[in-house]
Amino acid sequence: MSTDxxxxxxxxxxxxxxxxxxxxxxxxxxxxxxxxxxxLDPSSLERAPYYALTMFPYPSGxxxxxxxxxxxxxDALVRHLRMTGHTVLNPIxxxxxxxxxxxxxxxxxxxxxxxxxxxxxxxRSTIVRLxxxxxxxxxxxxxxxxxxxxxxxxxxxxxxAGLAYRREALVNFCPSCSTxxxxxxxxxxxxxxxxxxxxxxxxxxxxxxxxEYADELLSGLDDLDWPERVKNSQxxxxxxxxxxxxxxxxADREDEIHVYTTRPDTIFGATYFVFAPEHPVVRxxxxxxxxxxxxxxxxxxxxxxxxxxxxxxxxxxxxxVNPFTGEDIPAYAADYVLMDYGTGAIMAVPVGDQxxxxxxxxxxxxxxxxxxxxxxxxxxxxxxxxxxxxxxYTGPGVMVHSGAYDGLxxxxxxxxxxxxxxxxxxxxxxVNTRLRDWLISRQRSWGAPIPIVHCRHCGEVPVPQEDLPxxxxxxxxxxxxxxxxxxxxxxxxxxxxxxxxxQDATRDVDxxxxxxxxxxxxxxxxxxxxxxxxxxxxxxxxxxxxxQYTGGVEHAVLHLLYSRFVVKAMRDQGYVDADEPFQAxxxxxxxxxxxxxxxxxxxxxxxxxxxxxxxxxDTLRGTMLFASAPEDxxxxxxxxxxxxxxxxxxxxxxxxxxxxxxxxxxxxxAEEGAARLRRATAEAIDRASAEYAARKFNTAIAxxxxxxxxxxxxxxxxxxxxxxxxxxxxxxxxLAPVCPFITEELWTRLGHDAxxxxxxxxxADTALLVDEEVEVVVQVNGKVRGRLTxxxxxxxEAVESVARADERLAGHLAAEVVKVVFVxxxxxxxxxxx
RNA sequence: GCGAGCGUGGCGGAACUGGCAGACGCGCUGGGUUUAGGUCCCAGUGGGCUUCACAGCCCUUGGGGGUUCGAGUCCCCCCGCUCGCACCA
Numbered sequence: 001m002s003t004d005x006x007x008x009x010x011x012x013x014x015x016x017x018x019x020x021x022x023x024x025x026x027x028x029x030x031x032x033x034x035x036x037x038x039x040l041d042p043s044s045l046e047r048a049p050y051y052a053l054t055m056f057p058y059p060s061g062x063x064x065x066x067x068x069x070x071x072x073x074x075d076a077l078v079r080h081l082r083m084t085g086h087t088v089l090n091p092i093x094x095x096x097x098x099x100x101x102x103x104x105x106x107x108x109x110x111x112x113x114x115x116x117x118x119x120x121x122x123x124r125s126t127i128v129r130l131x132x133x134x135x136x137x138x139x140x141x142x143x144x145x146x147x148x149x150x151x152x153x154x155x156x157x158x159x160x161a162g163l164a165y166r167r168e169a170l171v172n173f174c175p176s177c178s179t180x181x182x183x184x185x186x187x188x189x190x191x192x193x194x195x196x197x198x199x200x201x202x203x204x205x206x207x208x209x210x211x212e213y214a215d216e217l218l219s220g221l222d223d224l225d226w227p228e229r230v231k232n233s234q235x236x237x238x239x240x241x242x243x244x245x246x247x248x249x250x251a252d253r254e255d256e257i258h259v260y261t262t263r264p265d266t267i268f269g270a271t272y273f274v275f276a277p278e279h280p281v282v283r284x285x286x287x288x289x290x291x292x293x294x295x296x297x298x299x300x301x302x303x304x305x306x307x308x309x310x311x312x313x314x315x316x317x318x319x320x321v322n323p324f325t326g327e328d329i330p331a332y333a334a335d336y337v338l339m340d341y342g343t344g345a346i347m348a349v350p351v352g353d354q355x356x357x358x359x360x361x362x363x364x365x366x367x368x369x370x371x372x373x374x375x376x377x378x379x380x381x382x383x384x385x386x387x388x389x390x391x392x393y394t395g396p397g398v399m400v401h402s403g404a405y406d407g408l409x410x411x412x413x414x415x416x417x418x419x420x421x422x423x424x425x426x427x428x429x430x431v432n433t434r435l436r437d438w439l440i441s442r443q444r445s446w447g448a449p450i451p452i453v454h455c456r457h458c459g460e461v462p463v464p465q466e467d468l469p470x471x472x473x474x475x476x477x478x479x480x481x482x483x484x485x486x487x488x489x490x491x492x493x494x495x496x497x498x499x500x501x502x503q504d505a506t507r508d509v510d511x512x513x514x515x516x517x518x519x520x521x522x523x524x525x526x527x528x529x530x531x532x533x534x535x536x537x538x539x540x541x542x543x544x545x546x547x548q549y550t551g552g553v554e555h556a557v558l559h560l561l562y563s564r565f566v567v568k569a570m571r572d573q574g575y576v577d578a579d580e581p582f583q584a585x586x587x588x589x590x591x592x593x594x595x596x597x598x599x600x601x602x603x604x605x606x607x608x609x610x611x612x613x614x615x616x617x618d619t620l621r622g623t624m625l626f627a628s629a630p631e632d633x634x635x636x637x638x639x640x641x642x643x644x645x646x647x648x649x650x651x652x653x654x655x656x657x658x659x660x661x662x663x664x665x666x667x668x669x670a671e672e673g674a675a676r677l678r679r680a681t682a683e684a685i686d687r688a689s690a691e692y693a694a695r696k697f698n699t700a701i702a703x704x705x706x707x708x709x710x711x712x713x714x715x716x717x718x719x720x721x722x723x724x725x726x727x728x729x730x731x732x733x734x735l736a737p738v739c740p741f742i743t744e745e746l747w748t749r750l751g752h753d754a755x756x757x758x759x760x761x762x763x764a765d766t767a768l769l770v771d772e773e774v775e776v777v778v779q780v781n782g783k784v785r786g787r788l789t790x791x792x793x794x795x796x797e798a799v800e801s802v803a804r805a806d807e808r809l810a811g812h813l814a815a816e817v818v819k820v821v822f823v824x825x826x827x828x829x830x831x832x833x834x
Numbered sequence: 835g836c837g838a839g840c841g842u843g844g845c846g847g848a849a850c851u852g853g854c855a856g857a858c859g860c861g862c863u864g865g866g867u868u869u870a871g872g873u874c875c876c877a878g879u880g881g882g883c884u885u886c887a888c889a890g891c892c893c894u895u896g897g898g899g900g901u902u903c904g905a906g907u908c909c910c911c912c913c914g915c916u917c918g919c920a921c922c923a
Binding site: 011021033082090188228229230232233235236237239241243259260262263274307311335336337338340341342346347348349353354355356358410432433434556557626627628629632633634637638639640642643644646647649650653690698699701702703704705706709777779781782783784787808811818819820821823826827829830 | 835836837838839845846847848850853854857858859860861873874889890902903904905917918919920921922923
């Protein structure tokens with residue numbers, strides 16, 4: 001350190017400071033919790049165990065700003081937790097199977113494996129450069145055979161439990177990706193990934209029986225510390241409703257058709273009946289009818305998007321009987337009734353359901369009024385007129401033209417009718433959900449193969465545990481049309497039935513949805529190299545549920561729902577003692593540019609690397625955290641890395657100046673200045689600690705900036721000493737979670753051997769926070785008219801007399817005071833007669 | 835259509851259970867340092883008005899109404915934006 005006071009102080013250059021520290025942390029595995037891969041028993045830890053997890057990245061290229069945002073928030077959380085007395089399990093890995101690797105292979109002739117691992121290497125070095133304190137001893141990639149072996153194990157565990165099954169169903173098919181999709185991957189009738197309209201096709205596919213857990217997936221949400229909107233999304237997706245299943249016989253009494261309805265009270269208004277066009281009873285009864293076949297073919301061809309455009313119907317050549325009225329009512333097949341919700345058939349009540357109303361008007365069907373509207377106080381309103389109605393009535397009312405139920409409020413009628421339905425054996429009360437089983441088969445080749453052998457004698461035969469993993473061939477031909485795995489003869493045919501030894505058995509050539517890979521990775525982090533079991537079943541229950549999960553809201557009904565299902569299913573099979581995977585969830589905001597998503601094609605792409613190369617990683621991290629609260633979006637056009645860089649330069653300079661003063665034995669601050677700075681330090685610790693605890697990094701940083709300004713102010717005249725050093729050390733310690741490099745460097749230069757990141761979080765000297773005098777706001781009729789300095793704890797009378805003695809307030813207090821409102825140490829409000 | 839959330843300076847954003855609106859920063863203006871630019875340092879910065887000045891007054895948190903001594907915060911209505919679900923019977 002130079003002792004020449006005229007020498008130019010060393011400039012803050014993050015590009016010199018940061019890389020060596022980053023390399024050291026990576027090389028020395030600084031943030032690893034253990035020397036080897038052995039499982040980690042949380043009860044063996046000295047400090048409170050904490051499992052912090054961030055959604056692992058997909059290796060589609062280098063890290064983008066969204067990754068930097070999520071990792072920066074997560075890393076600040078983790079580093080702060082370590083400094084406040086926790087041992088933090090903080091793993092990282094890659095969600096490495098998926099379509100982009102296949103597309104790279106198809107379009108550019110790349111080897112999907114090499115392409116994937118090259119991207120992982122690039123992302124990994126960026127993560128290191130940005131100073132994220134992950135545990136590099138527990139890294140996993142879902143495309144490693146050592147990992148997907150256990151994904152296959154998971155499939156078989158679910159299969160053994162009866163929770164994985166294969167059936168033919170109308171499934172979503174994306175013609176562009178040439179694969180089937182789960183319902184969760186269809187957005188507005190389009191493929192989530194490529195935007196192509198999805199069509200419905202009957203196919204035999206594998207499903208996970210997630211509906212088995214619908215009730216628990218719904219009720220479990222109440223106890224999770226998740227954003228309400230995510231919980232609401234899951235509630236809406238599960239879509240629980242209460243109603244009844246009621247049997248309508250056909251007029252010829254040959255069939256009994258079950259319908260599900262949430263409004264059994266409207267049954268007297270059921271004037272016609274609708275089947276989904278694919279309903280099995282209709283298909284059987286209409287077999288060989290060419291006109292109907294044509295209708296069915298047309299309906300099947302139409303995508304959901306087209307179906308929304310208009311209702312079509314087909315009058316069936318038979319009637320059904322309304323059990324309550326005994327009437328025969330006409331039966332239709334119509335595409336507005338879906339085969340895969342409820343029972344695929346409905347009683348149509350045009351007066352009370354908008355879709356039925358529209359169809360009735362279109363087809364000229366009877367609209368029968370069975371309810372009379374009531375107002376907010378239960379008073380009767382005008383009767384409905386079926387000839388002039390323009391829309392269905394869905395509000396409250398009392399029953400009319402409903403036999404014995406006339407005069408009952410609709411909700412009472414609902415309860416009575418359900419009871420009577422059950423009494424008469426016409427049906428049962430029924431809870432229905434919108435959630436459907438999770439379709440996990442994919443006609444893709446860069447994924448975990450489904451570990452099943454198909455045998456003409458034995459059917460679906462699980463691959464024995466000792467034969468796992470079923471590995472992907474290295475020599476897939478991506479130039480073929482369709483699935484390369486399906487056309488790889490050796491993979492498909494070089495297998496015998498594990499049960500009967502039949503030589504003609506074939507492997508299942510589909511792979512699992514990559515959401516299966518990611519539905520359990522947080523368990524594998526507990527022992528990623530254990531080749532005897534997927535995870536340590538005893539320790540898992542201690543680490544789960546994960547204390548803090550950070551990631552994007554786009555997974556609200558995908559990954560987050562699937563993972564909950566998997567944990568519950570594994571719990572019931574005795575593999576993990578936990579009900580939920582993620583106790584607390586933080587959804588970070590998006591990083592956008594000029595109000596729009598960043599993308600290469602729009603030319604508004606900013607990548608972390610270019611910010612780091614200019615200003616360093618600390619500035620990138622600080623800029624992101626200072627811009628807004630973690631949940632809020634950041635528009636990169638609105639933020640200023642230069643502002644952050646300027647502040648860090650100032651922290652750098654102030655620290656080096658203090659060191660130089662120290663060397664030269666400079667005069668310390670005068671007592672008053674030192675006391676003022678000590679107080680500012682205590683306040684900054686007090687406030688910043690609270691902001692950190694609330695995860696409001698933007699306001700925590702603001703407090704640290706205020707402390708910096710206090711140091712700047714105190715040292716203006718070249719004095720320093722213990723109070724300045726104390727302020728700087730508190731500042732560096734509290735800045736460490738946000739800007740790990742500059743704080744590490746300056747901490748070392750201040751003469752400490754241990755890392756700043758191993759320091760305990762500072763504690764404010766509360767004695768310094770207590771004021772002897774306080775400023776009290778004086779209001780007159782609620783308007784601020786002055787401020788008074790009074791002794792802390794002064795009572796109302798004392799403050800009032802000081803106020804009355806103040807000549808500047810005299811004019812306002814001349815009128816008669818009718819009331820005095822007093823808030824100790826804060827405010828006094830005189831209410832005067834106007 | 836249903837459900838949820840959000841509207842604060844030129845900008846990002848602060849404001850604990852109702853108690854000094856605009857913390858902190860960006861930007862901008864003026865000044866200093868510098869050969870120059872940048873960096874850096876100092877001062878100012880919601881709008882309007884009064885005053886030589888110290889200072890003071892009025893208005894202001896999307897719009898309107900209400901509760902209260904006091905409302906960005908609570909209640910009602912309206913407007914705007916965002917997100918989720920959507921032929922779900």
